[in-house]
Amino acid sequence: MRTEDLIARLVAQAAPVRVLPPPSARLLLWFALALPAVAVVTLAMGLRQDLALRLGEPVFLLRLGASLATAVAAALAGLALGVPGRRRAWALAPLLPLALWLLSLGRQCLLEIRGEAAAELLTGPHLHCLPDIAVMMGLPTIAMAIMVLRGAGLRRRLELALGGLAAAALSNAALSLAHPVDAGLLVLLLQGGVVAVLALGMGRDASLTESR
Amino acid sequence: MRADDTHLRDLMRAAQSGDGRAYGSLLTEAAPIIRRAVAGRWRGPDAEDIVQEVLLSVHGVRHTYDPARPFVPWLLAIVQYRVADAARRHARRAARETSECGFAHGLPEVAAPVAEEGPGDPQLLARALADLPEGQRRAVQLLKLEERSLKEAAAATGMSVGALKVAVHRGIKALRAKLTGREGEE
Numbered sequence: 485m486r487t488e489d490l491i492a493r494l495v496a497q498a499a500p501v502r503v504l505p506p507p508s509a510r511l512l513l514w515f516a517l518a519l520p521a522v523a524v525v526t527l528a529m530g531l532r533q534d535l536a537l538r539l540g541e542p543v544f545l546l547r548l549g550a551s552l553a554t555a556v557a558a559a560l561a562g563l564a565l566g567v568p569g570r571r572r573a574w575a576l577a578p579l580l581p582l583a584l585w586l587l588s589l590g591r592q593c594l595l596e597i598r599g600e601a602a603a604e605l606l607t608g609p610h611l612h613c614l615p616d617i618a619v620m621m622g623l624p625t626i627a628m629a630i631m632v633l634r635g636a637g638l639r640r641r642l643e644l645a646l647g648g649l650a651a652a653a654l655s656n657a658a659l660s661l662a663h664p665v666d667a668g669l670l671v672l673l674l675q676g677g678v679v680a681v682l683a684l685g686m687g688r689d690a691s692l693t694e695s696r
Numbered sequence: 697m698r699a700d701d702t703h704l705r706d707l708m709r710a711a712q713s714g715d716g717r718a719y720g721s722l723l724t725e726a727a728p729i730i731r732r733a734v735a736g737r738w739r740g741p742d743a744e745d746i747v748q749e750v751l752l753s754v755h756g757v758r759h760t761y762d763p764a765r766p767f768v769p770w771l772l773a774i775v776q777y778r779v780a781d782a783a784r785r786h787a788r789r790a791a792r793e794t795s796e797c798g799f800a801h802g803l804p805e806v807a808a809p810v811a812e813e814g815p816g817d818p819q820l821l822a823r824a825l826a827d828l829p830e831g832q833r834r835a836v837q838l839l840k841l842e843e844r845s846l847k848e849a850a851a852a853t854g855m856s857v858g859a860l861k862v863a864v865h866r867g868i869k870a871l872r873a874k875l876t877g878r879e880g881e882e
Contacts, residue, residue: 485748485851485852487727487744487748487751489725489853490748490751490752491723491727491751492720493717493854494723494755495716495720495723495754496712496716497755498711498716498719498720498877499714500712500713500714501714501758501759502759502764503712503759503761503762503763504759504760506762506764523880566760567762567770568760568761568770568771568773568774568775568777569758569765569766569769569770569771569772571775576803580754592813608785635760636753636757636760636774637757638773638777661743681821691761
């Protein structure tokens with residue numbers, strides 16, 4: 485087919501399209517959907533009894549802040565990478581808060597191994613909390629996956645991974661207000677599995693020609 | 697380039713609203729830019745095919761363009777990914793093909809490998825293909841003989857990807873039935 489003929493064919497299909505808002509606006513939309521969902525589950529689980537005490541601990545606040553910052557940065561990066569022409573460096577945005585979050589988990593593990601802190605991370609997974617955790621992560625993950633799929637799909641697996649990380653980080657921040665022990669490792673492991681399945685199912689890169 | 701970009705940006709904004717005339721102008725003016733960009737990145741064959749793939753991609757993801765931002769970087773990002781796609785396809789195809797025997801080393805001492813299903817009869821195949829219904833024949837021709845992608849074939853025929861998959865499946869099934877049936881009679 486000649487290029488001129490292809491252009492004529494495409495012009496014949498020039499229907500109006502719903503323009504994708506900028507990543508920052510889509511980030512706000514995601515938070516508007518995800519925050520109430522995690523808040524409802526957190527309140528349904530009940531706030532942890534020692535919350536007031538923990539909120540006075542710098543390490544707890546650092547972990548909470550790093551988790552929230554990871555959620556913001558990863559969500560923004562995942563949404564930005566779906567737009568052609570945006571810098572690849574967006575993928576690096578969540579690295580710093582994620583490193584802080586993981587370092588705080590590592591520090592906690594170390595203290596528990598040395599017996600300098602009460603067993604929390606190393607007590608084994610609270611499997612009975614899994615349904616609550618899954619429900620908490622469900623809506624943010626689904627909302628993010630739908631939003632990522634609206635993008636151009638240039639680096640879809642990476643976009644889904646970042647979106648999944650954002651949902652996990654937000655859920656972890658909410659969980660830390662309700663769950664008696666830190667569930668960060670469990671959340672990351674569970675979400676890692678979910679994202680792997682999503683990436684296998686919907687993660688084909690550069691699905692650029694699909695009409696929307 | 698900046699004035700050019702502003703013009704293209706205006707055209708794209710109008711195209712996103714469904715203005716066909718603006719969309720036609722945009723694609724016509726973007727085609728040479730795409731062609732130059734592809735030429736700068738691709739030394740392989742079928743460069744014009746990549747240009748057309750980029751145009752199809754622009755059509756498919758035109759909703760992702762933000763009119764507040766420059767148009768050309770958005771376009772060039774798509775070119776970059778389409779060229780990378782083409783390079784991957786080219787590498788896969790090259791890996792599948794067996795290397796030709798160069799005459800510099802003389803003729804091969806062994807016969808060319810015979811296909812698993814036998815050499816077949818090209819004329820018989822051509823007749824069986826011609827007997828297929830139009831939709832199935834076009835689908836088999838584009839997807840199996842010309843090895844075009846589903847999206848390219850959909851653009852060429854105006855059929856949906858789903859309809860093409862069904863047509864090629866039925867076409868192959870019908871061909872197999874015809875060919876094996878005749879072989880049985882001989």
